Amino acid sequence: MKVKGTAHRVGDHIDTDAIIPARFLVTTDPEELGANCMEGHEEGWGKRLKKNDVIVAGENFGCGSSREHAPISILGAGVPVVVAKSFARIFYRNGFNMGLVLLEVGEEIDKIGDTHEIEVDVVVGEIRNLTTDETIKCAPVPPFMQEILNAGGLVSYAKKKLS
Amino acid sequence: MPQTLAEKILQKHTDQEVSGAGQIVQCRVSMALANDITAPLAIKSFRAMGAKQVFDKDKVSLVCDHFTPNKDIESAEQVKVVRDFAQEMGITHYYECGEVGVEHALLPEKGIVGPGDIVVGADSHTCTYGGLGAFATGMGSTDIAGAMALGETWFKVPPTIKVEIEGKPREHVGAKDYMLNLIGRIGVAGGLYKALEFSGGAVDDLSIEGRMTMANMAIEAGGKVGLFASDAKTLEYTRNAGRSGDETLAADAGAEYDRVVKIDVSDMEPQIACPHLPDNVKPVQETEGLQIHQAVVGSCTNGRIEDMREAAAILKGRKVNPKVRCIILPATPTIWKMCLQEGLMEIFMEAGCIVGPPTCGPCLGGHMGILAGGERAIATTNRNFRGRMGSLESEVYLSNPAVAAASAVAGEIINPAKL
Ligand code: SF4
Numbered sequence: 001m002k003v004k005g006t007a008h009r010v011g012d013h014i015d016t017d018a019i020i021p022a023r024f025l026v027t028t029d030p031e032e033l034g035a036n037c038m039e040g041h042e043e044g045w046g047k048r049l050k051k052n053d054v055i056v057a058g059e060n061f062g063c064g065s066s067r068e069h070a071p072i073s074i075l076g077a078g079v080p081v082v083v084a085k086s087f088a089r090i091f092y093r094n095g096f097n098m099g100l101v102l103l104e105v106g107e108e109i110d111k112i113g114d115t116h117e118i119e120v121d122v123v124v125g126e127i128r129n130l131t132t133d134e135t136i137k138c139a140p141v142p143p144f145m146q147e148i149l150n151a152g153g154l155v156s157y158a159k160k161k162l163s
Numbered sequence: 164m165p166q167t168l169a170e171k172i173l174q175k176h177t178d179q180e181v182s183g184a185g186q187i188v189q190c191r192v193s194m195a196l197a198n199d200i201t202a203p204l205a206i207k208s209f210r211a212m213g214a215k216q217v218f219d220k221d222k223v224s225l226v227c228d229h230f231t232p233n234k235d236i237e238s239a240e241q242v243k244v245v246r247d248f249a250q251e252m253g254i255t256h257y258y259e260c261g262e263v264g265v266e267h268a269l270l271p272e273k274g275i276v277g278p279g280d281i282v283v284g285a286d287s288h289t290c291t292y293g294g295l296g297a298f299a300t301g302m303g304s305t306d307i308a309g310a311m312a313l314g315e316t317w318f319k320v321p322p323t324i325k326v327e328i329e330g331k332p333r334e335h336v337g338a339k340d341y342m343l344n345l346i347g348r349i350g351v352a353g354g355l356y357k358a359l360e361f362s363g364g365a366v367d368d369l370s371i372e373g374r375m376t377m378a379n380m381a382i383e384a385g386g387k388v389g390l391f392a393s394d395a396k397t398l399e400y401t402r403n404a405g406r407s408g409d410e411t412l413a414a415d416a417g418a419e420y421d422r423v424v425k426i427d428v429s430d431m432e433p434q435i436a437c438p439h440l441p442d443n444v445k446p447v448q449e450t451e452g453l454q455i456h457q458a459v460v461g462s463c464t465n466g467r468i469e470d471m472r473e474a475a476a477i478l479k480g481r482k483v484n485p486k487v488r489c490i491i492l493p494a495t496p497t498i499w500k501m502c503l504q505e506g507l508m509e510i511f512m513e514a515g516c517i518v519g520p521p522t523c524g525p526c527l528g529g530h531m532g533i534l535a536g537g538e539r540a541i542a543t544t545n546r547n548f549r550g551r552m553g554s555l556e557s558e559v560y561l562s563n564p565a566v567a568a569a570s571a572v573a574g575e576i577i578n579p580a581k582l
Pocket residue numbers: 229265266267286288462463464522523526527544545
């Protein structure tokens with residue numbers, strides 16, 4: 001799986017309240033949640049996200065509550081991949097389970113600037129920065145998690161496995 | 164290759180070779196757990212998966228403990244969903260009514276979890292069972308639904324922080340203080356993604372209950388699991404809980420650690436976590452004199468019989484300050500009964516305490532002891548986030564049971580040694 005889009009930079013410790021504030025938790029509809037994605041970060045910030053764009057974050061992205069609405073809202077906003085220095089643990093699990101690809105790149109994250117055009121190769125574990133013509137290596141998504149992603153998340157994965 | 168305790172347990176439950184931190188492994192789970200708040204969501208995902216049956220009706224636990232006895236219509240409706248599901252699936256370990264206790268105190272007591280197990284729970288304090296030597300961790304509801312349906316889940320093998328605790332503690336200093344001290348040192352994100360592995364002479368000396376108190380708060384340091392080797396004490400505990408066939412398990416010598424933290428408890432004072440984060444930890448003397456309105460002894464951290472005894476030893480022959488609500492919540496019906504048989508109930512009642520049923524209650528600001536704005540509580544619970552026990556303008560200080568009981572008597576935070 002490859003994703004090509006615009007990078008949108010955010011800082012460290014973006015918590016689940018920033019990603020989708022509690023007042024929007026009255027639904028589990030991806031589109032509705034997507035329309036309010038990152039509303040707790042900055043009002044209207046989510047409007048910049050187009051289909052196949054990538055959120056590029058600092059440390060501990062997704063910390064806070066275990067709400068699964070957070071990865072759903074990111075997917076709902078059209079973003080299939082988040083690249084970060086690191087992720088909070090429960091968010092990391094929830095992300096893959098909901099079908100959102102998460103790639104951890106560590107310090108090299110700063111080689112990606114806001115609005116850079118990037119291409120992410122999930123299988124190989126590589127991010128090409130088309131703006132600076134640099135390539136960043138990272139651990140690929142492990143085969144088992146690719147299976148979950150290919151199925152479209154844990155619910156569909158389990159469904160397939162059970163049938 | 165020598166393995167850490169976390170790696171050894173994961174290895175027991177997978178056919179893959181566990182080669183080190185960062186690797187993703189798929190493991191069979193020994194127990195999947197959810198409670199009255201999280202089970203309804205897990206059940207929804209379970210149905211969406213098209214699952215018809217849980218993978219093993221003996222390996223799913225549903226414990227309706229948070230708002231029991233149901234405090235309002237919503238909580239009653241939630242429990243109804245869980246009850247119907249448990250009945251439909253024929254779940255063996257379903258608990259409500261007079262049988263229910265705080266999940267993380269109840270499951271070990273009933274022998275439902277034990278050393279070497281992998282336990283996943285839709286509750287962040289699932290890590291408590293690390294005190295028994297189980298790899299136990301909290302997850303989101305869909306994850307738990309997956310585990311209930313498939314009997315397996317994936318883990319990223321965590322790097323391990325080794326925590327070596329040595330020394331003989333003073334009176335009124337114990338497991339809770341060791342753990343608060345550690346969280347104060349490494350911070351609320353100090354154990355992010357990681358396993359904490361406890362060892363050292365002071366840890367060997369701890370009872371299994373004390374070890375569970377420590378493992379319980381691994382999540383307050385961001386940890387994935389808080390692990391203790393299982394030893395002769397562990398096996399005695401699990402045997403008494405009706406289990407058989409458990410084995411001792413320890414890390415290999417020469418296992419690779421991310422970091423080693425050493426703590427000497429010899430000169431340690433009782434520790435207090437001040438508002439509004441569990442890592443804002445100070446020795447008790449720095450908080451002494453702060454007036455309190457409520458003291459709570461209970462929860463999955465410190466609601467076990469040892470904690471009740473500790474509180475009773477302080478309260479015996481004394482009176483709770485008339486301006487303080489001193490709420491005692493034995494964490495399970497068995498602990499309640501032991502309090503009765505050992506005469507602790509009489510001590511509590513003579514002292515002027517309010518003794519409640521086994522429930523999470525005020526720990527999460529649920530019910531049975533909610534704080535008003537401007538009120539301050541000292542509690543043996545595990546979280547002191549803003550508003551955790553009620554009003555956003557209230558404050559929670561975390562301590563061990565002796566300090567909480569002594570403070571209830573004094574009307575202000577105090578070192579029990581000074582009472
Ligand atoms: S006692 Fe408190 S921390 Fe423990 S399970 Fe209940 S609400 Fe959670």
